[in-house]
Amino acid sequence: MTIESILPIPDIFSAKKVLCIQPHYDDNDIAAGGTIAQLAQNGAEIFYLTVTDDLAGVVDRSLSAEAATVSLVRDQQAAGKIIGVKQHIALNYPDAGEYRYFDLRANLLKYIRLLQPDFVLTCDPWLTYEAHHDHLQTGRATAEAILFTGLLNIPSSDPAVDAAYTEHSIEGVGFYYCREPNQIVDITSTWDTKVAAIRSYATQIPPDDADQIVMALQFKSAQICEGKDFQLGEPFKVLNPRALHCGL
Numbered sequence: 359m360t361i362e363s364i365l366p367i368p369d370i371f372s373a374k375k376v377l378c379i380q381p382h383y384d385d386n387d388i389a390a391g392g393t394i395a396q397l398a399q400n401g402a403e404i405f406y407l408t409v410t411d412d413l414a415g416v417v418d419r420s421l422s423a424e425a426a427t428v429s430l431v432r433d434q435q436a437a438g439k440i441i442g443v444k445q446h447i448a449l450n451y452p453d454a455g456e457y458r459y460f461d462l463r464a465n466l467l468k469y470i471r472l473l474q475p476d477f478v479l480t481c482d483p484w485l486t487y488e489a490h491h492d493h494l495q496t497g498r499a500t501a502e503a504i505l506f507t508g509l510l511n512i513p514s515s516d517p518a519v520d521a522a523y524t525e526h527s528i529e530g531v532g533f534y535y536c537r538e539p540n541q542i543v544d545i546t547s548t549w550d551t552k553v554a555a556i557r558s559y560a561t562q563i564p565p566d567d568a569d570q571i572v573m574a575l576q577f578k579s580a581q582i583c584e585g586k587d588f589q590l591g592e593p594f595k596v597l598n599p600r601a602l603h604c605g606l
């Protein structure tokens with residue numbers, strides 16, 4: 359017997375409604391755009407929730423915060439159309455700035471209870487040597503919000519959402535940028551879609567940098583496919599939500 363026979367690893371492609379929670383505007387697409395595009399093509403509803411305002415990485419420092427935000431949102435809408443995102447939600451915490459973990463967790467609880475996804479994707483907060491606070495905070499708060507979704511004694515940021523919430527099941531969570539992947543998704547067919555989406559983020563990724571990112575991603579995406587019967591993949595640690603506590 360294995361632990362997987364008791365808590366089976368969920369199938370990402372069984373998902374009908376996917377909430378992709380990212381620290382910055384481009385993380386979902388850089389890490390998981392090929393997988394998410396396939397989910398959208400399969401008919402799943404895709405929601406993107408971005409935790410920060412993403413202003414730290416804006417290349418043109420002469421832009422005001424307002425103008426930079428307009429530009430960032432335009433990039434994200436363009437990328438979202440390419441990938442097949444149904445709706446974007448922005449929490450607008452300060453990028454690389456100070457904000458409270460429990461405040462973020464309450465907001466994530468709100469949107470998980472409101473949207474009732476059956477699958478959640480986010481960044482792995484346990485990635486070795488991950489230094490970016492937004493990534494650590496986003497991954498941890500998302501994991502804990504998933505664990506507490508059905509526990510209404512733990513309030514979200516919106517009492518009306520909590521009052522209306524009826525219990526639903528989250529089948530799985532997939533961590534990208536992960537330390538110990540247990541699933542490599544074949545993205546050979548959606549690689550070009552992913553690259554086109556990444557190139558949409560021109561406000562924070564100039565064309566030369568985009569070339570370098572794409573080359574590095576292509577190398578890593580091919581490297582993790584060694585021994586597999588496909589060429590390009592995205593790694594995930596996919597867990598049953600009940601495995602998010604006490605080492606199960």
Ligand SMILES: [Zn+2]
Pocket residue numbers: 381382385493
């Ligand atoms: Zn990021």
